[in-house]
Amino acid sequence: MSAILLLVLGLGGMALGYFLYSRFIAKVIYKVDENFRTPANEFEDGVDFVPTNKFVLWGHHFTSVAGAAPIVGPAIAVIWGWLPAFLWVTIGTIFFAGVHDFGAIWASVRNKAKSIGTLTGEVVGTRARSIFTIVIFLVLLMVNAVFGVVIARLLINNPGSVVPVWGAIAVALVIGQLIYRGKMSLPLVSLVGVVALYFLIYIGPSVPVSLPEQVGGLSDNAAWILILFGYAAIASLLPVWVLLQPRDYINGLQLFVGLIALYAAVLIGNPTVVAPMINQDVPAGTPSMIPLLFVTIACGAISGFHGLVASGTTSKQLRREPDARFVGYFGATGEGALALAAIIAATAGFASLADWQAVYTSFGQGGVLAFVNGGATILSQGTGLDAEVAGTMLTVMAALFAGTTMDTGLRLQRYIFQEWGEIYNVKWMSKAAPATLLSVGTCLLLAFGAGGADGSGGLLIWPLFGTSNQLLAGLTLLVVTVMLVRRGTPTIYTVVPLIFLLVMTLYALLIQLKGFYTKGDWFLLTLDLVVLVAAILVSLECIASLRRLKQERQQSGAS
Known part of the structure; x- marks a missing residue:
């Protein structure tokens, strides 16, 4: 089958979702108000609360969530065949992710830009907040610890990506100054930034950079992880306009240029999807597609991490409430387009079915390497681009997005510690610098405490990321639904996605629980139980809150 069909149907569906469905959600469900004074304007401080152009803010939000x-x-997930992955990404983006991301921004903006965890305490109750923050903290810990490993391995496997990955930081610093200090035209700055970034990508293979195999007694992998966390700690403390915003914005433009190039190569080269539509001959040990498909593909269909970004940093920078539709829903659409590109690269970037099967020999195979290698093949065959440059471009794309997610994730983890400091009256913890040190310390404790000198301990709890992340998305939708009930607004558009997510995620958690018990993995078994119990308790608290609202309305109607 031609990959062009997947491209046209997928992007066409997502475009209709943004132009039609999101407009309905904005007008009828969230009822966004042009005259509402957003927290960015009310609490502007030049550090975290910064009223921002919606295109720049979209770049921040999109690249923070699109790791x-x-x-x-x-x-x-294409190990089960291309059709299930394609349907979940397309339908999930339109009816799940867009509504979730848009809703999380809206809910936070309507409550002084409070995070979804703090908001849970006010909308549902303090017990729900305490339990919910445990899940939030675990998700952030997983994301930060694992993405450090992912970026380190990408830099080691492709030394030509080191110069563009780190050079992008310098480009972002300059762009931030040009936009906010120099007041230069955004289109001009954007053009300069993209040209500079792609120039670095072009010269990257000519100046490969590798660390020695041993650095101060540590492996090169461990050294890169320490360097990355050192950078992320500094980035999380800087005002958002200095580095976070411009880096995310220019990376967002870089991604779209990369996606356009990849999609153009598909249209020109017309590659064939060699993977089966539904794989009837999955490798031994591959888990059941239902429910594991819906937690294996989280980001790209719907992701709870998006709610943390939406209510953690994005809501503090929203200049106008109607911008939440563009930033949130279209941000989710952009990530859906990236997930679609990954599906095409991982199914049409191989010469034959046998070549594809040689990669997908067990569940968990494929991943970033399948995207980079398959995408580079499509690019070189469709556009004539040098295969090494194409591979570097896609590697840099993956590394930059993992990096921006790590930047934002560490800042969000810092917010969690600061909120805990305020809630429990631990004054030193409520300050930015100590909270940042705690954030980095917990990540490094997991990385090196569980992973040894290599620093890859984050991978130990990664099997729980998919379920914890999707659970977080369902609980975020629960909080948004409670707000809608209080406003007397129809809730079916949030209730259907949240019920589906909670059912599939709880089912997956139970399957994982059995697997961990069978393997004797007591650490992951314990964490799985913590997440499972937390999910049930928060759900019960939300249901109780909805019942109280219903009773209050009945009593008010009777009187």
């Missing part, structure tokens, strides 16, 4: 996950998940 390696929308590449890894779909490129693994």
Whole structure:
């Protein structure tokens, strides 16, 4: 089958979702108000609360949520065949992710830009907040610890990507100054930034950079992880306009240029999808597609991490409430387009079915390498681009997005510690610097405490990321639904996605629980139980809150 068909149907459906469905959600469900004073304007401080152009803010939001996950998940899930992955990414983007991301921004903006965890305490109750923050903290810990490993391995496997990955930081610093200090035209700055970034990508293979195999007694992998966390700690403390915003914005433009190039190569080269539509001959040990498909593909269909970004950093920068539709829903659409590209690269970037099967020998295979290698093949065959440059471009794309997600994730983890400091009256913890040190310390404790000198301990709890992340998305939709009930607004458009997510995620958690018990993996078994119990308790608290609202309305109607 031609990959062009997947491209046209997928992008066409997502475009209709943004132009039609999101407009309905904005007008009828969330009822966004042009005259509502957003927290960015009310609490402007030049550090975290910064009223921002919606295109720049979209770049921040999109690249913060579009890490390696929308590449890894779909490129693994195609082991069940391209059709299930394609349907879940397309339908999930339109009816799940867009509503979720848009809703999380709206809910936070309507409540002084409070995070979804803090908001849970006010909308549902303090017990729900305490339990919910445990899940949030675990998700952030997983994302930060694992993405450090992912970026380190990408830099080691492709030394030509080191210069463009780190050079992008310098480009972003300059762009931030040009936009906010120099007041230069955004289109001009954007053009300069994209040209500079792609120039670095072009010269990257000519100046490969590798660390020695041993650095101060540590492996090169461990050294890169320490360097990355050192950078992320500094980035999380800087005002958002200095580095976070411009880096995310220019990376967003870089991604779209990369996606346009990849999609153009598909249209020109017309590659054939060699993977089966539904794989009837999956490798031994591959888990059941239902429910595991819906937690393997999280980012790219719907992701709870998006709610953390939406209510953690994005809501503090929203200049106008109607911008939430563009930033949130279209941000989810952009990530859906990335997930679609990963599906095409991982199914049409191989010469034959036998070559594809040689990669997908067991569940968990594929991932970033399938995307990079398959995408580079499509690019070189469709456009004539040098295969090494194409591979570097896609590697840099993956590394930059993992990096921006890590930047934002560490800042969000810092917010969690600061909120805990305020809630429990631990004054030193409520300050930015100590909270950042705690955030980095917990990540490194997991990385090196569980992974040894290599620093890859984050991978130990990664099997729980998919379920924890999707659970977080369902619980975020629960909080948004409670807000809609209080406003007397129709809730079916959030209730259907949240019921589906909670059912599939709880089912997957139970399957994983059995698997961990069979393997004797007591650490993951314990964490699985913690997440499972937390999910049930928060759900019960939300149901109780909805019942109280219903009773209050009945009593008010009777009187």
